[in-house]
Amino acid sequence: MNDDSGRTTATRNWRRDARCRDEDPDTLFVQGARQRDVREVCKACPVRTECLAHALDNRIRFGVWGGMTERERRALLKRRPDVVSWAALLEAARRAALRPQQPTAPASAPAPRRRASSGEQGPPAGGSGPRGANDRRVG
Numbered sequence: 001m002n003d004d005s006g007r008t009t010a011t012r013n014w015r016r017d018a019r020c021r022d023e024d025p026d027t028l029f030v031q032g033a034r035q036r037d038v039r040e041v042c043k044a045c046p047v048r049t050e051c052l053a054h055a056l057d058n059r060i061r062f063g064v065w066g067g068m069t070e071r072e073r074r075a076l077l078k079r080r081p082d083v084v085s086w087a088a089l090l091e092a093a094r095r096a097a098l099r100p101q102q103p104t105a106p107a108s109a110p111a112p113r114r115r116a117s118s119g120e121q122g123p124p125a126g127g128s129g130p131r132g133a134n135d136r137r138v139g
């Protein structure tokens with residue numbers, strides 16, 4: 001983006017990698033439904049999180065930043081007035097998403113029981129199933 005206000009060293013760094021760096025600003029600062037098209041540029045941008053955080057933290061009102069239209073950002077800011085630093089929040093979320101998943105249940109936990117349903121396929125021929133050796137139905 002070509003906003004020159006409040007640049008910091010960190011700001012300059014992420015802007016260097018911006019996918020839209022060489023785009024004509026007139027094509028990026030569009031109004032209304034055309035902003036949805038501009039968001040496509042952001043989808044593969046490597047600094048999308050930094051860009052969005054910058055726009056939210058600095059209350060930038062116009063244009064598409066970090067893949068969000070001005071309307072979407074306004075709604076987000078209204079929903080979350082408690083957020084002091086979007087940069088910190090989004091960075092923490094990104095780190096959490098990149099962290100390897102921990103198992104949610106201990107390995108010794110019993111396997112979940114399966115309930116037979118009409119759409120469920122039966123066991124292979126000769127296996128124990130509703131009609132197999134473990135079936136205790138009478139009649």
Ligand code: SF4
Pocket residue numbers: 001018019020021041042043045046047048049051052064065066067
């Ligand atoms: S997220 Fe979009 S607006 Fe922000 S730097 Fe990347 S391409 Fe540009």
